[in-house]
Structure formats: structure tokens, C-alpha cells
Amino acid sequence: MEEIANLFHGFAIALQPFNIMVMFVGIFLGVIIGVLPGLGGANGVAILLPLTFSMSPTSAIIMLSCIYWGALFGGAITSVLFNIPGEPWSVATTFDGHPMAQQGRAGEALTAAFTSSFVGALFAVIIITLIAPLVARFALQFGPPEKFAVYFLAFCSFVGMSKEPPFKTIAAMMIGFALGAVGLDSMTGQLRLTFGFPELLTGFDFLIAVIGLFGIGEILLTMEEGLSFKGGSAGINPKVVFHTWAELPRYWVTGLRSCLIGCWMGISPAGATPASFMSYGIAKRMSRHGDRFGKGEIEGVIAPETAAHAAGTSALLPMLALGVPGSPTAAVLLGGLLIWGLQPGPLLFVEQKEFVWGLIASMYLGNVLGLIVVLTCVPLFAAILRIPFTIIAPIILVFCAIGAYSVHNSTFDVVMMLVFGVLGYLLKKCNYPLAPLVLAIVLGDKAEEAFRQSLLSSQGSLGIFFSNGLVGSIMALGLIALFWPLIAKALTRMRPRPAL
Amino acid sequence: MIAEPQPAGPNHRWVERGVTVGIAVFALIVLAGSIQAGVGWGVEGPKAGFFPFYIALLILIASVVNFVQINATVPRDHLFVEWGQLRLVMTVVVPTTIYVALVPYTGIYAASALLIGFFMKQLGRYQWAQVAAVSIMVPLLIFVIFEKWFLVPLPKGPIEEFLGF
Numbered sequence: 001m002e003e004i005a006n007l008f009h010g011f012a013i014a015l016q017p018f019n020i021m022v023m024f025v026g027i028f029l030g031v032i033i034g035v036l037p038g039l040g041g042a043n044g045v046a047i048l049l050p051l052t053f054s055m056s057p058t059s060a061i062i063m064l065s066c067i068y069w070g071a072l073f074g075g076a077i078t079s080v081l082f083n084i085p086g087e088p089w090s091v092a093t094t095f096d097g098h099p100m101a102q103q104g105r106a107g108e109a110l111t112a113a114f115t116s117s118f119v120g121a122l123f124a125v126i127i128i129t130l131i132a133p134l135v136a137r138f139a140l141q142f143g144p145p146e147k148f149a150v151y152f153l154a155f156c157s158f159v160g161m162s163k164e165p166p167f168k169t170i171a172a173m174m175i176g177f178a179l180g181a182v183g184l185d186s187m188t189g190q191l192r193l194t195f196g197f198p199e200l201l202t203g204f205d206f207l208i209a210v211i212g213l214f215g216i217g218e219i220l221l222t223m224e225e226g227l228s229f230k231g232g233s234a235g236i237n238p239k240v241v242f243h244t245w246a247e248l249p250r251y252w253v254t255g256l257r258s259c260l261i262g263c264w265m266g267i268s269p270a271g272a273t274p275a276s277f278m279s280y281g282i283a284k285r286m287s288r289h290g291d292r293f294g295k296g297e298i299e300g301v302i303a304p305e306t307a308a309h310a311a312g313t314s315a316l317l318p319m320l321a322l323g324v325p326g327s328p329t330a331a332v333l334l335g336g337l338l339i340w341g342l343q344p345g346p347l348l349f350v351e352q353k354e355f356v357w358g359l360i361a362s363m364y365l366g367n368v369l370g371l372i373v374v375l376t377c378v379p380l381f382a383a384i385l386r387i388p389f390t391i392i393a394p395i396i397l398v399f400c401a402i403g404a405y406s407v408h409n410s411t412f413d414v415v416m417m418l419v420f421g422v423l424g425y426l427l428k429k430c431n432y433p434l435a436p437l438v439l440a441i442v443l444g445d446k447a448e449e450a451f452r453q454s455l456l457s458s459q460g461s462l463g464i465f466f467s468n469g470l471v472g473s474i475m476a477l478g479l480i481a482l483f484w485p486l487i488a489k490a491l492t493r494m495r496p497r498p499a500l
Numbered sequence: 501m502i503a504e505p506q507p508a509g510p511n512h513r514w515v516e517r518g519v520t521v522g523i524a525v526f527a528l529i530v531l532a533g534s535i536q537a538g539v540g541w542g543v544e545g546p547k548a549g550f551f552p553f554y555i556a557l558l559i560l561i562a563s564v565v566n567f568v569q570i571n572a573t574v575p576r577d578h579l580f581v582e583w584g585q586l587r588l589v590m591t592v593v594v595p596t597t598i599y600v601a602l603v604p605y606t607g608i609y610a611a612s613a614l615l616i617g618f619f620m621k622q623l624g625r626y627q628w629a630q631v632a633a634v635s636i637m638v639p640l641l642i643f644v645i646f647e648k649w650f651l652v653p654l655p656k657g658p659i660e661e662f663l664g665f
Binding site for chain 1: 515516519520523526527530533534536537541542545546547548549550551552555556558559562563565566569573580581582585588589591592593595596597599600603604608612615616618619620623624626634638639642646653654655
């Protein structure tokens, strides 16, 4: 099969010495980022993105995706040891992970978390290997209306499936679109929404928004809780690792179910966070030990971690194949691809085979390397959090500023980073979701372009979006996703009540 | 039962109302800008202001809905943040604002040294020797990593110019 041949060729690329070194560096940085608050997955990748400008695109994306893995793994460390979720998708891991640590079973919890993550991510990468080329081939037939329909589906899924009130999601998303529209209009070459300010010529870069909203904003939120991290100590000795590994296969049903949940939610823009919660909730309801969840039940760690990593990984599938990122971090990676002049989407599989398969091969390797690195280095990473907050906080702020500056070599961007930071703090506290905002900034221009091209060819008629079976069904799916909460409510009301 | 003293702070409802109004104002600004760019149909299809115009409209509608829903979704006495917590947040916002303002003038390295130094001395109460050590070492390290290794130029100020960089 052509795919296997491509994959092996990809391995040949990924196994070059420079790329292997880059993988190690990436994973290491990624775990540190995942462990430190304020430097989350999306933010960390955003800050380190400009560093990769001097590398070839293939090496750069390998490093960035390894940073992504590292961050995925790192979030679990702080969740278990310090009850501080390093990432939003590690929140569910704290429910059972921290109690386990408090009972002295930190090594067990961490091993379970890392191994589950590994399995979840591996499952998703295999799915990507098999399905992505098919999706890409299919998507090559997409014209502007179909492309817009896919974006429409993505955005509607956010509104319909997020836990925040739909009108706040809509507001956040639209703010993102509006911010993305500032600057040069790609279709007419006209300047818009700049009001005469030369600094706004280049518009608002999504990287600045990410660093500000997710980085500075996160730090400000953390500040409310005070100036220190308190937590347990940890070491993982090999005996605990093997003992836990022997125990894990017992939960293969939970694992498989979580993989499927994760992949499904990762491919749709729902993402890793809802995947982890959903998986935890379902596992709790379906497990024999459901009532022990929340008190240190190992299954309560396996379920969310597997799902979160499967989701985080499979979020890369729509990014690669369709050009629609499934998560904020995937959005940053997409932005990176655009900066290097690569067009994510079905053509990538045709024109840049080496790049795509090198990346996919590095996902396998990065996953394995990541597992090895975290299992051996947990005490080191945990020690980082012991660095007093008053030393590490300003250093994080400095790195955020460097990240913001290095995007366009502009100090105005550093100012904007701070503005976004305060904005992120206010919005989060008022329950506005930030992920749709970032996605809209990244995708806004492309979605608008597809929309306008469609309208151009249809002479202004919106009917073009329902003109054939394919585009019509994608739009219909989008509308269903948008109104899902109402539909779900109606469905439950129709179901007969169980007899008491 | 002895009642604990209630922590004080700005009321959540009022702050959220302010945020919603702020968003609506933003939408109005975008509306104005879109109309300026042209909202109708041109020879090349929808004009530049077409898309942002309807986006801004959606923001306005959503903001109205959100404003109305505040009373229903937020409990009356809910605090947005406690004053004590806000003070802690400000201990980051204020120095960072000064830092960001200084960067164009002093370069990022000098400003970073000052920021780290401030945090360590004022908030961490470390000794001058430790403060000086860390706040000089870190920017130095960053200089080496970014300027020499990754070749990413960062803003420099009078000190670096004096040293010949």
C-alpha cells in the first residue's frame, strides 16, 4: 500500500540525527511548558515558534509537535502532584490523580497517566496514518462552498457543544473574526478597520493573541490563588512502574472506549478538554468501581488521560488533511505551517509528501521518546515547580514578552500581548471561552475568503451552500451541531420516563 | 454558628455588565470601520466591509442577550474577585505594564533585569546579592541563547549599544 511506503520514508526522515536531537529538545521543553502555569500547550508552542524559523520546515514541525507531546505529558505531572492542572485537559486527571498522590501512590498515578497518554496518542496516530490520506484525497474535490461548509461546521460545533453559554461562545468567536479582519483585506487589497493607525497594518497576529490570552491571562488567574505552589514530592522507581503496567491491561475496555471518545472529539473541534471530561464521566457511570471515583481510583486517571491525548493528537488530522485545526494548539501549528509557506489541506499530501509523512513518523517516535523521558525525569520536572514563584513568574513573563516580540520584531506586539492578557483574564472570569476566539483569528481570513469566493460564483445567492449533496450535508451537520443543546433537550423530553 | 466575615470585592454582576458593554462598544467600532470600507456589493463581489459588518452585528446581538442573561445566571452577591486577590493580580499587572513600557527604551535585557529584580526584592524579600545574581544572570543567559544560538534579535537599549552590540 502506498501509505505504508510513505510512512517508512517518513521514518527515514524522522530518524536523521538532527531530527532526533530536535525531538528530544522539543519533548523536554514541552514537558517544562506543560508543568509551568502560564506557559500552556498553545502558548508555549506560540512562543517557541519563531525559534524554528532558522530550521527546515520538516525539522521545525517535528520540534513543535514534540513540544506539543511534551506539554500533553507535562500537564499530568502537576495535576497529580500538585492538584494544579497544567493544561485544561488535565483537570479531570486531578479528580483521582491527586487523591492517589495524597495516599502515597503518586508513582502509580503518574505511571498510569503517562502510559494511558501514550496509548491514547498511539491509537490516534495510527488512525491518522490510515485515515488522513483518505480524507485528504476526498477533500481535494472540495470547492469554495465545501471549504466554507467545513469551517461552518467547525465553528457551529464549538457553539453547540461547548459548556459555556452559546451566546458567549458566539460573542467570543465573532470577536476573533473581527480581530482577524483588521488590516489588509486579501481579496481586494484594501486596508480595513485600521482607522489610520500604522501599527494595525499587519493586523492582530494570532500568536500575540495566544500568548496574551492563554499565557498572561493564565498567570493573572493563577495569581488570585496566591504566590506559591504546594504539593507532594515524587519519584518513580522502576518497581512501581512495572507493577502498574501489570495492572493496566485490566482496564482495556475503559482504555479502548476512551481512545474512541478522544479521537472522535479531537477530530471535531470539541477538543481534548471536553474529551477528558466526557471520558471520565462515562467511565464513572459504567465502571464496576464507579463509586470509588474521586477517591483515588486508577481507572479515574486512565479514562481522562487516554481520551485527552487521543483527542489532542487526532486534532492534528483535520489540520493536516483539511486545514481546519481541531484545537488551539493545532491552530498555532497551522499558523506555523502558513508562515513557512505550506498550505495545510489536501494538497499538502500531494505536494509535500516528505513533510507530511516525516511529521506523522515523528509522531510515533515522539510519543515513545516522550514516555521514556517523562518516566525517567519526573523528579526533575517536579523540582522546577519548587523554584520560588517570585523568581519564576517574572522569568515566564520575560519569555512571553520575547515570544510576542519575535513574531514581527515589534514592540507594539508586546503591548498588545499585555492587553490581550488583561482581556483574557476578564473574559475567562466572565465565562467567555477563549478557544473559539483564537480559532476565529487563525481561520477568519480563510473562512471569509471561501465565503466570498462562493458568493462570487453564485452571484450573491446563499443557495450555493446547499446546491449539492456534499456541501448541503456538511452545512446540515453544522446546523445540527449549532442547535444541538436544543435538539438534545427535545429528545430527552420525548424519551419515556423509566418506571420507578 | 459564628458567621465568617464576608470577603469584599467588586460585585460580579456589575463587572460582567461592564465587560459586555465593552464588547458591544468594540462591535460598534467594527461596524463603523466596516461601513467605512464599504458594505455592499462591488465588482469583485462582497466589499471589504461586508463580512466584518455582519460579524459586528452578531456580536451586538450576542452582547444584548448576554447582558440580559446576567441577572439570571449570576447570583446577586457573587463577587467578581476579592480585593485581596485583585491586589495580588495587580502585583503582576502593574510591574508588567511598566516593563512593557520600558522595553522600547531600555531594550529587553535591561528591562527584564529590572522586572526580575523587582519581583525578587519587593515580593520575595531576597537579599541584594541573590537578587543581583539572578536578575543579571537570566538576561545574560537569554542573550546567549537567543542572540547567539537561535539568531533571534531582540530589542536592545543604550547599555547594549554602549557595549557594542
